[in-house]
Amino acid sequence: xxxxxxxxxxDPENFNREGIDLSALTGESLPVTKRTxxxxxxxxxxxxxxxxxxxxxxxxxxxxxxAAHLVDSxxxxxxxxxxxxxIGNFCICSIAVxxxxxxxxxxxxxxxxxRDGINNLLVLLIGGIPIAMPTVLSVTxxxxxxxxxxxxxxxxxxxxxxxxxxxxxxCSDKTGTLTLNRLTVDRNLxxxxxxxxxxxxxxxxxxxxxxxxxxxxxxAAIINMLADPKEARANIKEVHFLPFNPVDKRxxxxxxxSDGNWYRASKGAPEQILNLCLEKxxxxxxxxxxxxxFAERGLRSLGVAFQEIPERTKESPGGPWTFCGLLxxxxxxxxxxxxxxxxxxxxxxxxxxxxxxxxxxxKETGRRLGMGTNMYPSSSLLGREKDENEALPVDExxxxxxxxxxxxxxxxxxxVKILQEKKHVVGMTGDGVNDAPALKKADIGIAVADATDAAxxxxxxVLTEPGLSVIISAVLTxxxxxxxxxxxxxxxxxxxxxxxxxFVLLALIWEYDFPPFMVLIIAIxxxxxxxxxxxxxxxxxPTPDSWKLNEIFATGVVIGxxxxxVTVLFYWIVIDTDFFxxxxxxxxxxxxxxxxxxxxxxxxxxxxxxxxxxxRSRSWSFVERPGVLLMxxxxxxxxxxxxxxxxxxxxFADISGIGWGWAGVIWLYSLVFYVPLDIIKFTVRYAxxxxxxxxxxxxxxxxxxxxxxxxxxxxxxxxxxxxxPVQQTAFTSKKDYGKDDRAAxxxxxxxxxxxxxxxxxxxxxxxxxxxxxxDHARRRAEIALxxxxxLRGHVESVMRLKNLDLxxxxxxxxx
Numbered sequence: 001x002x003x004x005x006x007x008x009x010x011d012p013e014n015f016n017r018e019g020i021d022l023s024a025l026t027g028e029s030l031p032v033t034k035r036t037x038x039x040x041x042x043x044x045x046x047x048x049x050x051x052x053x054x055x056x057x058x059x060x061x062x063x064x065x066x067a068a069h070l071v072d073s074x075x076x077x078x079x080x081x082x083x084x085x086x087i088g089n090f091c092i093c094s095i096a097v098x099x100x101x102x103x104x105x106x107x108x109x110x111x112x113x114x115r116d117g118i119n120n121l122l123v124l125l126i127g128g129i130p131i132a133m134p135t136v137l138s139v140t141x142x143x144x145x146x147x148x149x150x151x152x153x154x155x156x157x158x159x160x161x162x163x164x165x166x167x168x169x170x171c172s173d174k175t176g177t178l179t180l181n182r183l184t185v186d187r188n189l190x191x192x193x194x195x196x197x198x199x200x201x202x203x204x205x206x207x208x209x210x211x212x213x214x215x216x217x218x219x220a221a222i223i224n225m226l227a228d229p230k231e232a233r234a235n236i237k238e239v240h241f242l243p244f245n246p247v248d249k250r251x252x253x254x255x256x257x258s259d260g261n262w263y264r265a266s267k268g269a270p271e272q273i274l275n276l277c278l279e280k281x282x283x284x285x286x287x288x289x290x291x292x293x294f295a296e297r298g299l300r301s302l303g304v305a306f307q308e309i310p311e312r313t314k315e316s317p318g319g320p321w322t323f324c325g326l327l328x329x330x331x332x333x334x335x336x337x338x339x340x341x342x343x344x345x346x347x348x349x350x351x352x353x354x355x356x357x358x359x360x361x362x363k364e365t366g367r368r369l370g371m372g373t374n375m376y377p378s379s380s381l382l383g384r385e386k387d388e389n390e391a392l393p394v395d396e397x398x399x400x401x402x403x404x405x406x407x408x409x410x411x412x413x414x415x416v417k418i419l420q421e422k423k424h425v426v427g428m429t430g431d432g433v434n435d436a437p438a439l440k441k442a443d444i445g446i447a448v449a450d451a452t453d454a455a456x457x458x459x460x461x462v463l464t465e466p467g468l469s470v471i472i473s474a475v476l477t478x479x480x481x482x483x484x485x486x487x488x489x490x491x492x493x494x495x496x497x498x499x500x501x502x503f504v505l506l507a508l509i510w511e512y513d514f515p516p517f518m519v520l521i522i523a524i525x526x527x528x529x530x531x532x533x534x535x536x537x538x539x540x541x542p543t544p545d546s547w548k549l550n551e552i553f554a555t556g557v558v559i560g561x562x563x564x565x566v567t568v569l570f571y572w573i574v575i576d577t578d579f580f581x582x583x584x585x586x587x588x589x590x591x592x593x594x595x596x597x598x599x600x601x602x603x604x605x606x607x608x609x610x611x612x613x614x615x616r617s618r619s620w621s622f623v624e625r626p627g628v629l630l631m632x633x634x635x636x637x638x639x640x641x642x643x644x645x646x647x648x649x650x651x652f653a654d655i656s657g658i659g660w661g662w663a664g665v666i667w668l669y670s671l672v673f674y675v676p677l678d679i680i681k682f683t684v685r686y687a688x689x690x691x692x693x694x695x696x697x698x699x700x701x702x703x704x705x706x707x708x709x710x711x712x713x714x715x716x717x718x719x720x721x722x723x724x725p726v727q728q729t730a731f732t733s734k735k736d737y738g739k740d741d742r743a744a745x746x747x748x749x750x751x752x753x754x755x756x757x758x759x760x761x762x763x764x765x766x767x768x769x770x771x772x773x774x775d776h777a778r779r780r781a782e783i784a785l786x787x788x789x790x791l792r793g794h795v796e797s798v799m800r801l802k803n804l805d806l807x808x809x810x811x812x813x814x815x
Contacts, residue, residue, distance in 0.1 A: 080159040083547045084133070087489055090553060091496040095128040098500035105508050112511070120507045122516040127499035130492035132527035137485050140534040144481035152465040153474040160460035163443045164475060165482030166425040166546035167349060171416060171438065173430040174355035174365055177448050177468065179331040183221035186299065191290050191326040193283060194306075202325040206304045207232040209253045209267040216244070218302065219251075221329060222267070240314040248272060250303075254314045262309035264318050267327075273303030276321040283323055290326055298364030299328040330364070331357075336469040338369045343472050348543040349427075353403030354412050356434065362405035372402035378411045380404070395422055412438035425544065429468065430455050446471065479540035484533050486545070487616040490555050491530065494615065495608055497560025502567040502604070509568075510575065517653040518601045521644065522608065525637040529609055529630070536616060537627040548688075555684045559614070562680055563607055566673045570603050570666075571596075586661040594656035599666060601655065602645035606670040609634055614677040621678055642667075 040046075040053065099121050106112040106120065141162070145155040155161060175181045190199040203225050210219035212232060223229050235258045242252040250268020257263065266273060270291055274280045291301045304325055309318040341351050351371050355362050363373040380397060381404065392400070395418050404415065412428070416438045419426045428435070428442035431451040439445030439458040447459035449466045456462050463470055499519070506512040573579050575590050589595040612634075617624040645666075647657045 080137075080162055083489075083549070084137070086549055087133070087493065087552070088130075091128065091130055091493065094496055094500050095124050098124050098128070098504045102504055102507060110508075110511060116513050119513055119516050120503065123503050123514050123519045124500055126516060126523055127503070127519040128496045130496060131523070132530060133488070133492055136488050136527075136530055136533065139531065140481060140484050140488075143534050144477065147477055147481075148461075148474055151473045151477060152463060152470040154462040154464060155460070156462065157460045160444050161478045162482050162485065162547075163425060164427065164461070164478040165541075166544050167427045167444055167475065168544040169419055169424045170344060170349050170351045170427045170429065170471070171354045171412070171419070171442070172351060172428075172468065173432070173435055174353050174357055174362060175331060176431045176450075177429050178337045178353065178369060179333050179365060181331060182224075183217045183300075183329050184332045185221055185225050186328045186330055187225065189294070189299070189328045193286075193323050193325050197324055199325075202304050202327070204231070205265040205306055205324060206267045206302065206327060208236070208255065209251050209265045209304070211241070211243070211251075218329065222327075242266075244268070254309065262312045262318075264307045264309055266305045266321075267302055270301045270303035270326060273305045274323060276305055277323040278320045279323065287323070287326065294326070294328050295360055297367075298358065298361030299330050302327040302329055331361070333365060333369050334467045336467045340468040340472055341369050341371045344475075347472070347475060349475065352401065352415075353405075354407055354415060354428075354438070355403065355405055356407055357405055359405040362403055366402055374401055375403040375405055376401055377405055378407040381407075381411055381414060394418065398422075399424075409434045409437045413441050416441045425546065429471070430459075476540045479545055480538050482545050483538045483541060484536055484616075486547070486552070487536075487538070487612070488530060488533055490552050490559075490615040491612050493552060493556025494560040494563065494611055495526070497557050498563035498567070498604075498608065500564075501561060502564035505564065505568050506571055506600075510571065512571065512596075514600060515597055515653045515655060517650070518597060518655060521641075522601065522605050525605065525641060526609055529633040529637045530612060532627065532629040532633045533612065533616065535627055536630050537625065538616065539618065539624070541618075551685065551688050554688060555615075555681065558684050559611065559677065559680055562677070563611065566607065567600065567604055570669060571600060574599060580662075580665050584661070584665050586659075586665055589658060589662065592656065594654050595658050595662075597653075598645045598648070598655045598658045599662060602641060602658075602663065602666050603670060605641040606638060606667060607674060609637060610670065610674055611677065614674075614681055617678075 039056070102117070102120055102124070106117045107114075138158075141158040144161050145158050148155050148161070172178055185203065187199060187203070190202060192199060192202060203222065206222045207226055210222045210232065212223065212229060215223065223232060226232060236255040238253060238255050239262070240254040242248070242250075244251050248268070249272045250266050252264060252266035254262065254264045266276065270287060274284060274287055277283075287303075294301050303323070304327060305321045306324050307318045307321045309316050311318070344351050353362055353366055353371065353375065355365075359375060359377050362375050366373050366375060376397065381394060398404075398415055398418050399422055404411065407415070412430075412435065416426050416428055420441075420443070425444075426442045427444040427446060428438045429446040429448055430436075430439050431448045433452055433454045436454045436458040439447065439455060444461065445459040447455040447462045448468070449463050451459070451462070461474065503514055506514065574596060578588065580586055581588050589599060612630070613621045613626060616626065616630075642663050644655075645658055646660055646663050649656050
């Protein structure tokens with residue numbers, strides 16, 4: 001029975017109180033309890049019985065309708081186009097100011113000819129406008145999108161890549177994303193009440209009281225604890241099976257063992273199982289205490305009981321029931337969730353759990369994953385049921401919380417919206433229809449593997465591998481892509497300023513007319529070279545990155561001004577001094593306008609293209625090795641530029657060859673004035689943030705990477721740099737993009753699933769070589785031990801099927 005309207009229950013007399021399935025709204029597979037007066041929402045399903053209710057909301061006013069309406073009404077406004085517009089407007093305004101200044105001075109004051117004036121204006125237009133910007137940035141995003149797809153992240157909206165680079169909050173659904181969405185018995189916490197039984201026997205009895213076909217979530221969890229599902233019916237003959245029903249709230253099996261004895265085993269709600277037993281008054285206190293302890297940790301309890309049937313008939317009530325024990329049920333975290341969260345925190349991304357499950361379960365999951373237990377119920381979002389520790393405004397509460405429980409799609413949407421209003425770049429992961437509104441609203445909506453079509457449609461990125469580990473690779477790759485785009489924008493602004501200011505000063509002070517054709521050659525060579533930045537070798541930022549326009553404009557203006565003054569200084573030295581002729585024994589070209597144009601052309605071309613090596617690096621430009629393609633493009637472009645300056649004689653462009661002597665002088669001059677560019681870069685960043693100055697002296701990064709490539713010890717760097725894997729950054733030469741490493745982590749994690757405890761995490765940022773070797777040996781030993789235990793389980797299962805004596809064999813052979 002599907003509920004299409006929101007309504008309160010009137011008469012649930014014939015209705016299972018635990019039978020409302022809210023998975024479409026909350027994503028939780030287990031049904032929840034609803035009593036008289038409680039509301040059931042559209043999209044929920046009544047699993048058993050019938051109900052009578054009064055409609056209180058329809059259409060978009062119902063919870064399900066609100067979710068659909070939120071998806072349709074959400075508009076995505078990306079930052080990328082806004083940034084491009086801002087940078088383009090800045091460059092155009094700079095060019096316009098230069099052109100107006102030239103027009104005011106050249107014609108009314110200097111009385112220059114219109115041809116010369118137009119040529120100078122064309123120089124500013126051709127050289128100043130960053131024509132290649134849309135192409136460079138689009139190609140960079142396209143190549144990055146292809147790279148992400150190889151890592152297991154399909155990008156539906158390319159601009160989501162640059163937004164992921166700035167993501168500082170990741171809101172994650174719990175069920176199916178952080179956890180397996182599969183109930184499991186925590187073997188370590190099984191409580192034994194009967195002296196003649198152990199944990200394995202209690203699990204076996206519970207498995208016998210479970211269906212082998214048409215299983216529900218609890219039956220599947222119990223059966224999966226056995227080495228072989230056939231073990232649940234091994235050496236017994238099933239006489240009768242009592243399925244779960246809302247009255248008894250338990251299952252039971254009547255069976256005959258290999259000796260012909262009749263027994264009955266039952267599992268179900270602890271209270272119902274306890275009421276079957278004669279000793280319930282003696283053990284009730286302990287049972288309730290354990291149930292409460294499990295509940296505090298978000299564990300569901302399952303009781304198991306056992307009885308003999310002397311009458312040997314299925315209708316017989318049998319002998320007294322024995323309360324065997326309590327089984328804790330829990331949806332275990334994925335093998336990679338804890339490590340993913342730890343690495344996300346190290347990358348400056350705060351992870352918040354947003355789940356429709358109960359608060360206690362959310363806190364227990366957060367505890368096991370190491371993401372904190374500062375979580376609140378959805379009522380806190382509405383300002384209700386706050387205690388003294390929650391006396392905070394809702395926006396601050398959401399910002400400081402580790403997660404929220406019992407939320408509906410509308411709540412997830414509001415959480416994302418409020419975080420965005422607090423100037424956070426928010427990512428949202430999910431897999432169900434209930435996550436669609438938040439996925440659409442978030443800056444980066446991420447649909448995990450096996451997500452529903454609704455979630456995939458609302459998301460910006462779709463993962464093809466289960467879990468969240470691929471998100472770390474995607475974040476690092478996105479930051480590398482963003483770094484390339486940011487490097488280019490700083491370069492583009494700098495070139496605009498250097499062209500405009502440099503040639504305006506030359507035109508107004510010395511009335512020098514630079515040939516527009518040569519500016520066109522410079523622009524073509526520069527744009528051809530800069531296209532290769534889309535595959536440059538960069539190091540991702542260790543923290544969320546974003547478009548800091550003040551940094552881009554300030555750095556571009558200062559560096560562009562410096563380069564313009566360097567060109568003006570070069571022109572002055574050539575025209576008004578004999579410095580180069582005296583010290584380098586070259587002939588004078590001060591009286592030859594065509595050769596001066598060739599010299600200025602070569603000087604502008606060299607230092608303009610060399611600027612990309614400064615803007616692309618976070619530290620010293622000569623320490624961070626650029627990509628091979630970029631380096632080759634620079635060398636080819638400058639070889640062409642040098643040959644043009646040395647040999648070319650183009651009459652319509654007013655240039656003439658200057659010879660190799662002057663070419664060498666210009667290269668040396670450019671190299672000398674290239675060195676201060678790094679210091680200028682650090683100075684500007686320090687003036688803006690006060691933090692980047694540390695990179696001036698922080699050579700440990702570069703030295704460590706150099707050492708790593710010399711000795712091949714990359715694992716040392718992965719630990720030294722807060723868990724950032726070298727093979728998943730832009731430095732990788734592997735073709736699996738970390739998939740083999742993630743598979744290895746999955747194998748190692750199987751030990752944690754057996755006891756539901758996460759693998760030991762080392763939060764120490766730096767590791768020694770000896771400790772890494774020891775850790776590697778320990779992990780290999782754990783794998784071997786796990787394989788031995790698995791083999792033992794299969795052997796014991798076969799022995800039970802063959803009716804062999806386990807005790808006799810165990811006494812002689814142990815693991």
